Amino acid sequence: MFDIGFWEIALISVVGLIVLGPERLPTAIRSVMQWINTAKNMANSVKSEISQELKLHELNEMNDxxxxxxxxxxxxxxxxxxxxxxxxxxxxxxxVNPYKKESKPTADETGSNKQQASEQQDKK
Structure with a gap:
């Protein structure tokens, strides 16, 4: 994460021992570790919330x-x-109404109808 090697950690430990002394150094290390853990937890929670929001957005799009x-x-x-x-x-x-269709008279029917009409007129 910070790319700190062994010698950098050893140097920080020696400087901390000289500055804080052997009595306060363990307390200082604990409080620094708590800060680091708090920062990690916050970063992880932000990452998970962003991931959940992205999934929710995708699900809403799919639902639409x-x-x-x-x-x-x-x-x-x-x-x-x-x-x-x-x-x-x-x-x-x-x-229901198969016979209601109007049928057009065929040529034979119209011809015979004309003949019948002319015969009836002749009789008069």
Missing amino acids: NMIKASKEGVEILDDDMQASIDEMKKNAQEL
């Missing part, structure tokens, strides 16, 4: 995408269902 996709799927399904319902209504209407 899933909701959007499901809405699009429902709209497509609604269109297909409406087309099927319309087709079924049309088929049902044809089955």
Whole structure:
């Protein structure tokens, strides 16, 4: 982390021993270690909170995408269902009223109708 070698630690220990003395050196080492541990814990908690926020953001994006996709799927399904319902209504209407369709007279029928009409006029 700090890239401190053995000789640097030995030099810091000797200077600490000379400055603080043998009576206060263990207390000073404990308090320095507590500060270091507190700093490590804070850094780890910040790192984990950032990681959780990133995961939460990704999950929210995925959730939004899933909701959007499901809405699009429902709209497509609604269109297909409406087309099927319309087709079924049309088929049902044809089955209920098969003879209501207007049929156009064929050429033979119109010709014979004209002949019958002319014969009736001749009789008068």
